[in-house]
Amino acid sequence: MNLAVGAREIVVERRPLPPLWVRAAAPTFSVFFGLVIGAVIIWAAGQDPVLAYTEMVKKGFLGRLPLIGTLVIATPLILTGLAALVAFRMKIWNIGAEGQLIMGAVASAGMGLWIGDGVGGPVGIVIMLAAGAAAGALWAALAALPRAYFNTDEVISTLMLNFVALNIMNYLIFSSISYWRDAERVTFPSGRGISEILFLPRLSGRLHIGLFIAVAAAAVLWWALRYTRWGFEVQVTGDSPRAARYAGMGVDRKILSVLMVSGALAGLAGGIEVGGVLHSLDPRALSLGVGFAGIVVAALARLSPFGVVPVAVFVASITNAGPGLQSIGVSSEVVLMLEGILFLCIVAGEWFLRNTIRVQPAAGSPAARPA
Amino acid sequence: MNESVILLSIVSAVGIGTPILLAGLGEMYTEHSGVMNLGIEGMMLGGGVVGFWVSTQHTSLPLALAVGAAVGALFALVHAFLAVTLRVNQIVSGLALVITGTGFAAFIGSLNDSALTYERPLSSFEPVFGEGMRDLPLVGPLVFGHDWVVYLSWVLVAASAFWLFRTRWGLSLRAVGEDPAAADTVGISVTATRYIYTMVGGAGAGLGGTYLIAGIFSNYQHGITAGLGWIAFALVIFAGWRPWRALAAAYIFGVLRNLGFSLQIIGVDIPADFLNALPFVLTIAALILISARSSAARKYSAPSALAVPYSRESR
Incomplete structure (x- = not known):
């Protein structure tokens, strides 16, 4: 040029x-x-922008409570960031983390309700979270199978499935007396709470062990992409699908596995939200946002699993500062706009x-x- | 009685279908140039909130629509710069645009203790034809009952079908989307074409957003588009990148959005959530059908260079 x-x-x-x-x-x-x-x-x-920015740093980072709030928001974002990352490594564009997260939350809440008090402690929690990851993987498979066998564009099918999942969740809570819904609350429809013994253990205040699970997932993904045969084949297939095919790597199966791993990570994020924060299926807290933000987080982290963690924390700190701005006369909605602008600028900056x-x-x- | 309920739901489908159609037509131009802009929902909200604000300050609705379209085009210009000049990933850039536009609309809407949510447009979109014609059985409400934006959208569909497939400019546009290197060789500016039509797409989204907020709802609430921008994105695919099919698809999607309510009146209880999910399910189904059958694929599939950045050096 x-x-x-x-x-x-x-x-x-x-x-x-x-x-x-x-x-x-x-x-x-x-x-x-x-x-x-x-x-x-x-x-x-x-x-006043200066006042807004100083307050954002205060409300996002400084002190124990702001920091805990930021880390709680960052937890699902790390996982959706990893979900986007693993697929992007193979140049498969999974923009359905949103829907996979929702289906993960639906499955985890359902499993949690079904277990009830039956299986206590760690085993119950593991079963509940595994259900979420499995549901996310299966939801991703709905797009992965047509992609692998008909070459159906996964960008569009994963995107469309987000809204199907969203409507399924809305149906379960708002439009029916389903297994997930608290039947006694008629005027203000909400989800039935899971048993307290299935709540994710807390570390400090609202901070739950989900953060560790997310960071551990980043470590495992880093290791798998770097040191396993699977990771090597993902990288080769991403760089040159034809070379991978000639080498007999089974590209179709790889597409399926990568998308399902990606969906499982997003589904796990949904499960952790249910087990750690919401304790029921709550459509108001699970509506669109975290999945799309995760895609940008993965891009800003330059597709590095460990890079996702600080980027997600940075983005979460901006989100977390929002409600606190109201008290100083700045609209809390400013944070979403600011996130978008920062995303656009950093993406543009990558060009340099x-x-x-x-x-x-x-x-x-x-x-x-x-x- | 049943017929009138069904008729009513079709007529209201035209209402809600029009913003989808306007935004979808815009995106169709963008995608024919080889640029995919996922940011429709953000551009609809961002353009729509400013357009709505103009309608609360000024009696001229065409002015409000024009301002809304211009703001939408400005948002799209950001995407064009990132996608065409800097060649960043268009999915990432488009999603960042959704977040920016949604946040921008929420911010503007929340100023002065949400003053904008209490405002009403100074004038409303009136039906074009007289009462005599509107009272005609069947064709009255279906054909003559609408305001001028609906007729404008019909004109735009016809004009787009002609522009895209019957003119030199349309051919150049499609050439850029199908094979930018070849288009470049014959002297068509790939960069200029992609910038212009990405902004056309933004203008369509802004127009649709303004009509939705100032025309259909006459009131602004946070997140008022409620996913219509994504339906517009699905519309382009479902319509196979063809304007006339987009017109039909917009009204089918519009009917689905209102059908639950109408069916409830006549005693059929299908949850609205299932009907809301249907446009997306149908789009996936159409997509799978097209990709599984090669003969149909050639005619109604995406432009070959969609979402692929072009650079002369790496030709």
Whole structure:
């Protein structure tokens, strides 16, 4: 891409591996740039951006309660980020984490209700979470099977299945007296609570062990992608499906397995939300958001499993700051807009990692070098 | 009695189908140029909230629609810059746009203790034809009962079908979406084409969003689009990237959205949630059918270069 300016031209070139300082500086600059854009919009709307930002740091990070709130919000985001990541590694675009999370929550809540007080402690919790992961994997398989055998575009089918799952959940709580619904609460439909012995153990305040499960999942995924045959084949298939086919890697089965692992991670996120935070199937808290954000989180983490953790915590801190802003007269909704702007800016900033800009004498001028 | 309920649900389907159609037509242009913009829901909300605000300040509804479309196009410009110039992943960029647009609308709507949610548009969309024509049996409510935006959408469908498949410009557009390298070789600017039609898509979403909020609901609430932007995205696929099919599909999807309520009146109890999920199930089914059968696939499948960034160097 060349842009002539007088006798000189601006040349944009791709580059292989940027120096470390660029790798660190690009996202930092992007975040700064995004905050400036956000500040302009907040200021134009007649509110105080500096006050808003200081308060956001306070409410998102500083102190025990803000930090716990941030980590609780980050937990499902880490898992949906990992779900997106594992599929993206193979250039399979699973944008159905949202629906897989919902079906995971439905299955976990259902399993939890069914177990009741029957199986106490760790075993019950493991069964409950496993049900969530299995449901997420099966929901992903609905898109994975047509992709593997008819080459049906998985972007669209996984996306569409989100809304099918959402409507199933709404039906179970809002439109029917289902197994999941608390039959006694008629005017304010809500889910039946699972037994207290199935609540995920808490570490401090609202912080539950789900965070450890999510971080452990990141570690396991990192190991599996790096050191197992499966991980190697995922990488090769992503880089060149044809090469993988010639090497006899069974691409169809790989598509199926990767999408189901991805769905299981998202389903696990749903199970953890039910077991750790909601304690029932609650459509108001499980509506669209975490799955889509997870995709952007995976991209911002440059598809590194351990990178997902800090990025998810960063995004969660912004979300967590929202309600606290109301007290200082800034709309709490500003945080969602700010997240979107930051996402767009950081994604754009990634471009500077892959390209370098150079000014040189224009082609045709005497000093021009041969291309 | 039963017939009138069914008729009523079809007429109201035209209402709710129109914003879906406008947004879907826009996205159809975008996708024909080889750019996939998942951000429709965000652009509908972002454009719609500003368009609605204009309608509460000014009596001119065309002005409100134009402003809504312009804001939608501005949102799309961000996606075009990221997807076409920077060649980032279009899924990531589109989803970031959904979050930005939704957040922007929620922020604007929450200012001054949600003042906007108490506002009403200064004027409303009136039916075009006189009472005499609207009272005609059957064709009255079906054909003559609508406001001008509905007729505008019909004109846009016809114009789009002509533009896309019968003009030089439409051919250039489709060439860019099918084979950008070939289009580039014959002197069509891939970059300009993709920028323009991505913004056309944003304008369609903004137009649909404004009509939905200022026209159909006459009132703004948070998250008022309630997934209609995603239905518009599904519409493009379900319609096989063809305008006339999009018109039919928009009304089918519109009927499904209202059918639960109408059926309840005549004593048939199908949960609205199942009907709400149907457009998405139908789209998946259509998609699987198209991909499983190769002859149909060639005609009604996605543009070959959809969501694939183009760069001359790596040609």
